[in-house]
Amino acid sequence: MISIIFALIVGFVIGGVLVYFGYRYKDNSFDNTLNKLGDVEKRFDEKTNLILNQLNDRMRENRESSERTGGHMNKQMHEFAAGISGIGERIRFMGDSLKQISSFQEIFRSPKLRGQWGEVALANILSQYFPREHYELQYHFRATNDIVDSVLKLPDGRLLSIDSKFPLDNFERDKKLFAGELKNQIDSIASKYILPSEGTLDVALMYIPAEAIYYEVIHGGMAENNFNVAAYAREKRVIPVSPNTFYLTIQAINHWYRDVTISKEAREIWKRVGKILEDSKKLEESFSKLDAHLSHARSSFDESGKRLNLMNQKMERLTGGEESS
Structure with a gap:
């Protein structure tokens, strides 16, 4: 146109x-x-x-540029729509995760389920670091008829009592009530599970599965009315441990086991060395006896040779005398 x-x-x-x-x-x-x-x-x-x-x-270049720009914009729009869809999926996933977390938290509302979870967590840790013969779950004390969550069988033959405690309710409601509850649990562990007459150590471990609660106990956050839970636990010879600090305790005990094992192996080696020395002495005695026998045989052999020589000389003289006559 x-x-x-x-x-x-x-x-x-x-x-x-x-x-x-x-x-x-x-x-x-x-x-x-x-x-x-x-x-x-x-x-x-x-x-x-x-x-x-x-x-x-x-005009052709402008048309092609417009087409490219339009295609690029369409691609960006598709990518933007896909991104919005992905965000929606993530939001739904987060919502489901929050529901699961809420359900998990509801489990810990029940003291019984909470206690069972702590016992299972304790048993799982022990199974990871010790062979089954080195610990026992739900150990029964004959004298008191009480049952502790677990005991570690130490290399010296004694037992280390470990009881799991998870006092979550009062921890969330009131620190003063929580301190009182912990005091009662420490008294219970000290009276029930520290029994040297039944082979236990004079200390016991109180396993607290939650690091936050353990932190409050150890760092004096539960001190109320001049009552400090950590100091009271030390006085009663009850040692609070969390999953992290319990790992350090386990490592120390494992080193003890290794030292004992090495000592046993060293003693066994010395026994074997002693046996070898004893056998070598016996072998030396046998060689001495054999040497004596060989010396006696040599002497007898020499003596027999001398006698044979004398006999030969006599025979020669007799033979020579007959010839001369």
Whole structure:
């Protein structure tokens, strides 16, 4: 459309120029003028075509650029929509996770389930670091008829009582009540599970499965009315431990077991060395006896040789005497 309009304008311009020069010049110079106008028209057409081609190229480039831009925008819109969808999925996942956490927290509302969870956690830790013959779960004391969650059988034959406590209710409600509850539990462990007459150590461990509660106990956060739970536990020879600190206790006991094992192996080696020394002494005695026997045999052999020599000499003399007579 643009090229047609442009061609019409050019035609009108050329026609006007021709009419003008036709009336003005009526001699031979008119032909020259027409030739020049033809050249001008030719160059003008070339320029026009060049401009039109450039315009067409620009329009095509603009169209392609618009298409690319539109495609890029569509791609970004799809990616944005996918991102929004992914965020929605994550929000739903977080909601489900929060529901699961809430359900898990509800489990700990029950003191019985809480206690069972602490016992299972304690048993799991012991099973990871000790062979089954080194500990016993739900150990029964004959003298008191009480049952402790677990005991460690130490290398010296004595027992280390370990009882799990998880006093969550009062911890969340009131620190003063929590301190009183801990005091009662410490008294219970000290009276029931520290029994040297039945082979226990004079200390026991109170396993607290929650690090936050253990931190409050150890760092004096439960001190109320001049009562400090950690100091009271030390006085009663009850040692509070958390999952992390219990690991350190386990490592110390494991080192003890290794030391005892190494000592036993060293004693066994010395026994074997002593046996070898004893056998070597017996072998030395046997060699001495054999040497004595060999010496006696040698002496007898030499003595027999001398007698045989004398006998030969006598025989030679007898034989020589007979010959001379």
